Amino acid sequence: MRRYGGVFGSVVVVLFAMYFNPLRYNLVNKTYLCSEDTCKYSGIIEDCCCDYESVNNVNGAILHPLLQQLVTTPFFRYFKVKLWCDCPFWPDDGMCRLRDCSVCECPEHEFPESFKKPSPYILPKDDLVCQEGKPQATVDRTLDAKSFNGWVEIDNRWTHDDETDDGEMTYVNLQLNPERHTGYTGPSTRRIWDAIYSEYCPRYAYGETCPEKKVLYKLISGLHSSISIHIGADYLLDESSYKWGPNHELMYNRVLKHPDRVENLYFTFLFVLRAVTKAAAYLDQAEYDSGNREEDLRAQSLIRKMVHNSELQAACALPFDEAELWQGQGGPILRQQIQNQFRNISALMDCVGCEKCRLWGKLQVLGLGTALKILFSVDDQSNPDPHLQLQRNEVIALINLLNRLSESLIHVTTIKLPATDISLINQVWGVMAPWYTFVHGSPFPASNSSVFVDNVDFIKELQ
């Protein structure tokens, strides 16, 4: 009798734990299952039209390899950006700790000829200060206002116009400035994320009936997840020996143990992918001119392989259905409101107190703004805009953002979880242990790794 009572009670506790457990959401929806060292996701990604498995397959087999090549081409590796901190909301409080916070310049011979401006536009030598050490961390800050043939300078209503003063723009070689751990942390970062979430992008309440607001929140949260994953994937493990490597615990604590953040990462990836495939005809015809004909042809060929990929279309024909948005009567007003919110988020990037973080923050927010522009471009009568025009920098940001997100998905699916905090069973066990003690009259022999094994056996006993 006592035994049945114990088993019944344990089952009740398991259900209780599943309900109140942080992983409840996943268990209920069967979208998140952790084995000993990895987590698997399955089912349809909320608000999208594809499932986790298809996205992982298509990303691993097609998109990720193509994107990794694409971002190394001269056309896609140089990004035009204003790096000076010019925060419209509060003064920069420079919380950057590591030298890797800073962006360095690359030697001028590396810079594509066709990007270069005549000498009057080159910055004074004083501004070309390279950071100490790190020979590979050199970024060319030569200025250039010359657009490629066929690429126009068109305002993007979704983003804060950053190009008003061309004299302050810099070209940065993204390959020499990888997005990674910089040591930028503390109140400065918290203030920016808080401002983004609380002021401009309020967390949508459960039952939120406005899908457009939900989209904005998910895009930002997905981007935040991706940034955290990249910090953890390339982390300065030991400052004295300058040893870099993955910090799985950070990735787990900041992203993986929050299934909603993982889901938002997938959502953002699919949203951007949808924008790229929707702009397929435009991207196919654009002229990729960096002055290196062979490399530019390679860039164009890779773009074509990506946007016309039949396997990608078969696996995930419509990554995100934008036609469902802005349908109600207040659609145009709502679009205006959300557009303004996103512009504010974009302006907030000038407040990021770490140069390299600012670079990647600006690039990725511009990439999101470009995706929003592609998906929600309308003319004055609210019809889809048949004359979509993109700036060269917008295309560079869009593709580099997709690559960042694609890389994050690879990390999410391959990361080894920290042994001490990995398993659903361990989490459930936290609630079950007192019950075991109550039923059996003695505490369960709890000690480090053996606990996990014993817990598994105990759960099996219940089945």
Ligand SMILES: Cc1cc2nc3c(=O)[nH]c(=O)nc-3n(C[C@H](O)[C@H](O)[C@H](O)COP(=O)(O)OP(=O)(O)OC[C@H]3O[C@@H](n4cnc5c(N)ncnc54)[C@H](O)[C@@H]3O)c2cc1C
């Ligand atoms: C635009 C920008 C770019 C940055 N780039 C870099 C970089 O390249 N390298 C670097 O080392 N640091 C970068 N940082 C700093 C980094 O993002 C963190 O802020 C910093 O590492 C401190 O982390 P934290 O643990 O305090 O949590 P944070 O990541 O700062 O998160 C703050 C709070 O936001 C919530 N939150 C966290 N993730 C999510 C999510 N995915 N969805 C919803 N809510 C969430 C949580 O409540 C969390 O406590 C950047 C910051 C900004 C604002």
